[in-house]
Amino acid sequence: MISQNFEYSSPATLKDALALLSDGSAKVLAGGMSLIPLMKLRLAAPEHVVDMRRVPGLDTIRQAPDGIHIGAMATHYQIESSPVLRAHCPLLAETASHIGDVQVRNMGTIGGSVAHCDPAADYPAALFALEAQVRLTSAKGGRALSFGDFLVDTFTTALEPGEIVTGIIVPAESSGTGVSYQKLHQPASGFAMVGAAVRIARANAGIGFVRVGITGLASKAYRATKVEQILESTGDIEKAAAAVADGVEANSDLNASAHYRSHMARVYTARALKVALARAV
Numbered sequence: 001m002i003s004q005n006f007e008y009s010s011p012a013t014l015k016d017a018l019a020l021l022s023d024g025s026a027k028v029l030a031g032g033m034s035l036i037p038l039m040k041l042r043l044a045a046p047e048h049v050v051d052m053r054r055v056p057g058l059d060t061i062r063q064a065p066d067g068i069h070i071g072a073m074a075t076h077y078q079i080e081s082s083p084v085l086r087a088h089c090p091l092l093a094e095t096a097s098h099i100g101d102v103q104v105r106n107m108g109t110i111g112g113s114v115a116h117c118d119p120a121a122d123y124p125a126a127l128f129a130l131e132a133q134v135r136l137t138s139a140k141g142g143r144a145l146s147f148g149d150f151l152v153d154t155f156t157t158a159l160e161p162g163e164i165v166t167g168i169i170v171p172a173e174s175s176g177t178g179v180s181y182q183k184l185h186q187p188a189s190g191f192a193m194v195g196a197a198v199r200i201a202r203a204n205a206g207i208g209f210v211r212v213g214i215t216g217l218a219s220k221a222y223r224a225t226k227v228e229q230i231l232e233s234t235g236d237i238e239k240a241a242a243a244v245a246d247g248v249e250a251n252s253d254l255n256a257s258a259h260y261r262s263h264m265a266r267v268y269t270a271r272a273l274k275v276a277l278a279r280a281v
């Protein structure tokens with residue numbers, strides 16, 4: 001199908017882009033991997049589209065004292081292949097490598113993915129495990145939110161009209177932290193039926209801290225704090241993974257029943273915990 005007619009702008013500066021977006025009526029175009037199909041299916045019909053691809057400086061990945069700053073327009077491929085992320089935040093690079101196919105990874109952006117907020121997207125699991133921050137900017141100024149506060153529900157974020165995602169901040173891992181992202185993917189699209197992202201650091205002979213993010217299971221991704229607490233206190237991977245779906249209303253759809261998804265969440269969480277622990281030295 002062909003989309004409805006729309007006005008197209010391609011600003012060359014962030015200031016111009018924010019001015020065009022300021023009344024909240026225009027839509028941002030990033031990689032177009034989600035927006036364009038929605039427009040062609042007429043599930044979205046924006047009157048004005050503001051293409052961010054000519055705006056300079058929004059796709060950089062750099063290390064700073066407070067963490068690694070990733071521009072919203074960094075593509076999944078840039079994140080997967082970034083030497084800075086591979087060395088200092090391997091969980092995000094590994095997660096990006098699981099997204100869709102080569103074309104999707106070359107075009108799609110991290111800002112577009114988090115703004116779109118698909119409950120089966122991969123990044124949210126990693127961003128919960130990493131306790132990431134999201135930087136938001138509008139013509140009136142900027143603010144930063146924890147990823148947990150940014151993500152509200154299925155396809156719903158804390159973005160206000162006129163506000164865009166300009167970056168994500170993730171921590172640089174201390175040496176010795178083991179990470180893993182394990183995913184049961186939908187075979188046609190690659191989206192996560194269940195995805196588990198884990199960071200584990202050892203302390204003395206046991207486990208220091210554990211962070212677990214889950215995507216695909218419920219209406220929104222979440223941090224599985226119960227799994228973290230059980231593993232930190234008992235060191236028992238199977239017991240910890242068994243708690244991943246406790247109190248969670250699992251999605252049921254054509255791809256997987258709630259029962260199957262919950263079971264797979266336990267299986268993939270256990271796998272991610274085992275791999276991360278083996279990588280923690």
Ligand SMILES: Cc1cc2nc3c(=O)[nH]c(=O)nc-3n(C[C@H](O)[C@H](O)[C@H](O)COP(=O)(O)OP(=O)(O)OC[C@H]3O[C@@H](n4cnc5c(N)ncnc54)[C@H](O)[C@@H]3O)c2cc1C
Binds near residue numbers: 032110122164191
């Ligand atoms: C075949 C296929 C397979 C896929 N498989 C996967 C998968 O396995 N895992 C996965 O996680 N994803 C998958 N995706 C989705 C993909 O990751 C998209 O890239 C992503 O969801 C949207 O990013 P984008 O840059 O293309 O955004 P766009 O499509 O350009 O925009 C998406 C939405 O976000 C808004 N937006 C974009 N950027 C910003 C910003 N900076 N600030 C505010 N709002 C913004 C847009 O207005 C729009 O509403 C798949 C997509 C396709 C087409």
